[in-house]
Amino acid sequence: MANIGVVTTATNNQVILRNYVSGFPKESDLYIAATTVDLRVPxxxxxxxxxxxxxxxxxxxxxxxxxxxxxxPASVARAYSIGKPISGYGVAKAIDSCHPNYKNGDLLWGRVGWEEYSVITPTPSSHFKIHHADVPLSFYTGLLGIPGLTAYIGFYEICSPKKGETVFVSAASGAVGQLVGQFAKMAGCYVVGSASSEEKTKFGYDDAFNYKEEKDLSAALKRCFPEGIDIYFENVGGKMLEAVLENMRTHGRIAACGMISQYNLKKPEVLHNTATIVHKRIRVQGFAAVEFFDRYSKFLDFILPHVREGKLTYVEDISQGLENGPSALIGLFHGKNVGKQLVEVARV
Amino acid sequence: MANIGVVTTATNNQVILRNYVSGFPKESDLYIAATTVDLRVPxxxxxxxxxxxxxxxxxxxxxxxxxxxxxxPASVARAYSIGKPISGYGVAKAIDSCHPNYKNGDLLWGRVGWEEYSVITPTPSSHFKIHHADVPLSFYTGLLGIPGLTAYIGFYEICSPKKGETVFVSAASGAVGQLVGQFAKMAGCYVVGSASSEEKTKFGYDDAFNYKEEKDLSAALKRCFPEGIDIYFENVGGKMLEAVLENMRTHGRIAACGMISQYNLKKPEVLHNTATIVHKRIRVQGFAAVEFFDRYSKFLDFILPHVREGKLTYVEDISQGLENGPSALIGLFHGKNVGKQLVEVARV
Known part of the structure; x- marks a missing residue:
């Protein structure tokens, strides 16, 4: 029987990739286009x-x-397609479901398109149902999502922190960095952060510096860590990594989940002091939170009580509306955000 | 009572540092001098x-x-002194002892001067008594000494090898490399070595190449490892490390105990692809065998049966006489040695 009178399609605005990018991305590399989406899944x-x-x-x-x-193959698999919506992690609500584990109205987070509506096929490695909605839902893009898991795995598992150790966090106010800073304080460490403005260095660190104001990054680190750095949570790479290696203590650990300073460079910055890794017996570990999804429920058990009791804070930088998505995303590479950058497309 | 008629001193030839070195060391940076040693300890x-x-x-x-x-302080602590004998690890025989754990005639290995006789104060972190003299005593400078422990810890503990994985060893014929190659075969890995001559690549590897004959190191590695490298045992650093990172597989491990290619350079070579560590989630671990002396007796229990049964071979390059010490040591930095380079000062 035909659903006479029932609206079965809707306009679906999308953020589309105009062309592949080399160097810094621009807002004009993306555009908004309206398509139509069928509101019933097959x-x-x-x-x-x-x-x-x-x-x-x-x-x-x-x-x-x-x-x-x-x-x-890895490059082909991860690349966006020109003329199609870009994608990433998001928080969403099921509108129509043929999946046995999801019913209409369920909340979830995971991979979605940058658009108003997405048709997804949830899998345990790409989507998580949201069972705790007493905390801000937007937190599932940050504190309770990939950035939170990144900070948790990277700091506790990869860096093996001990009370009294010294910790340095670059991109200190970012989605991951602001959490690592708080985890380090909770672990009894001395923690210093660096960011791109005075405002951003005010995140409860023991000390902080604005890297844009420092002529000599190594000297800045020496000032903050006269005895050297035990743990470095690497988010930026490039010159900062070099300065950190100079100031690292013997048996230091570096957890590396990103090197944002390098992504827009046609030629990456070079590292001059690689041999320091041998001389100081340093461990450098690249990692990606998506490979630790088996720890996600343990992570939630750990972090939710801290969030509910107000022991962990999380600063978000929320852009309103899909139409502001391109500028929010591009701003990330110019360090415009203070806290976790996200886009609110709609409210629940 | 005076020891009338008993010889209580001897001539002690020593290898002395003439001046501090910058760039490649030369034989003339060292010289031999005769001193006198008291044959009785206080x-x-x-x-x-x-x-x-x-x-x-x-x-x-x-x-x-x-x-x-x-x-x-680390630089001051490790530096040799001008006008004094250089030092390192060696095999020696006790001639006169006031130490409760050592009696005359005991064999030991550990830190000694480059001289005919040394006065040492043995400690558990610097000297080991030799209890097994059925194997060549010279092996305690290599296979059964620091290089052996380095290969054992680096390969088994740091690289966590699994059967069927691919292993690359630079300095394949060196003191450490030749052992890692054999350990990797024993572990069921596919192992490729690189060295500076055709002769040196004949050490039982599945495949090997002479890096001096390759225009493009990355292409050479791609030829040997079409599916990529799981484990790299790093002995050389520089351009080789860069080429390896390009060819590393996801979750690859790099054990780094030395970067000999960098030691003589006034300006170290730079690394262009550091971010690969993040993209491929690679672990790089610097280490030094001297920090694993607590594993030495376990290591001996493991390796001695293999040596006695002829399952492990060890190639040595032995220079005869202390007077040939300087050329043997300098030759190391020009890749002249085939196998473990050592100096025979005297026979037991």
Missing amino acids: PGSMAVLVKNLYLSCDPFSRIRMEKPDPSS | PGSMAVLVKNLYLSCDPFSRIRMEKPDPSS
Whole structure:
């Protein structure tokens, strides 16, 4: 029986990639286009139609804007397609579902398109149902999502912190950095952060500096860490990594989940002191939170009580409306955000 | 009572540092001088007079020839002194002992001077008594000494090898490399080595290449590892490390115990692809065997049966006589040695 009189389509605004990017991305590399979405998913499929509420602005998107290298399957797999909506992590609400684990009205976070509605096929490695909605839903793009898991795995598992150790966090006010700083304080460490403005260095660190105001990064680190750095949470790479290696203590640990300073450079900055890793017996570990999803529920058990009791704070920089998505995402690479950058597409 | 008629002194030839070194060391940076040694150690001391039998030629000596930086306690502590004998690891025999754990005639290995006789104060962190003399004593400078422990800890503990994984060893014929190659075969890995001559690549590797004959190191690695490298045992650094990072597989491990290619450079080579560590979630671990002396007896239990059964081979490059010590040591930095380089000062 036909659904006479029932609206079965809607306008679906999308953020589309205009062209592949080299160097810094510009707002004009993206554009908004309106398409139409069917509000019913095909019966017999495993699909879920979701209404997107919050979209996460992630540095990794820049890598996906790069022209794919046909000889690299990884590069081809991650690259966005020209003329199609970009994608990332977001918080969404199921509108119509053929998936046995999702019913209409369910909240979830995971991979969605940068658009008002997405049709997704949830899997345990790409989507998580939201069972705790007493905290701000936007937190599932940050504190309770990939950035939170990144900070948790990187700091507690990879850096093996001990009370009294010294910790340095670059991108101190960012989605991940602001959490690492708080975790380090909770662990009884002395923690220093660096960011790109005075405002951003006010995140409860023991000490902080604005890297844009320092002529000599190594000297700045020496001033903050006269005895050296035990743990470095690496978010930026480039010159900062070099200065950190100079100031690292013997047996230091570096957890590296990103090197945002390098993503927009046609030629990456070079590292001059690689041998320091040997001389100081340093461990450098690259990692990606998506490979630790098996720890997600343990992570939630740990972090939710801290959030509810107000022991952890989380600063968000929220852009309103999908139409402001491009500027929010591009702003990330110019350090415009204070706190976790995200886009509110709709409220629940 | 005076020891009338008993010889209580002897001539003690020594290898002396003439001046601090910058760039490649030369034989003339060292010289031989004869001094006199008292053949009795002071009663009441913990000292042992030893006759040196074998001296190990180690890349690390180059770092100790560098002019110390007064602002760096580590640099001051490790630097040799001008006009004094250089030192390193060696095999020796106790001639006169006031130490309760050592009696005359005991064999030991550990830190000694580059001289015919040394007065040492043995400690558990610097000297090991030799309990197994059925194997060549010279092996305690290599296979059964620091290089052996380095290969064992680096490969088994730091690289966590799994059967079927691919392993690359630079300095494949060196003191450490030749062992890592054999350990990797024993672990069921596919192992490729690189060295500076055709002769040196014949060490039982699945494949090998002479890096001096390759125009493009990355292409050479791609040829040997079409599917990429899981484990890299880093001995050289510089351009080789860069080429390896390009060819590393996701979740690759790099154990780094030395970067000999960098020691003689006034300006170290730069690394252009540091961000690969993040993209491929690679672990890089600097380490030094001297920090794993607590594992030494376990290591001996593991390795001695293999040596006795002929399952492990070890190629040595032995220079005869202390007077040939300087050329043997300098030759190391020009890749002249085939196998573990050492100096035979005397036979037991």
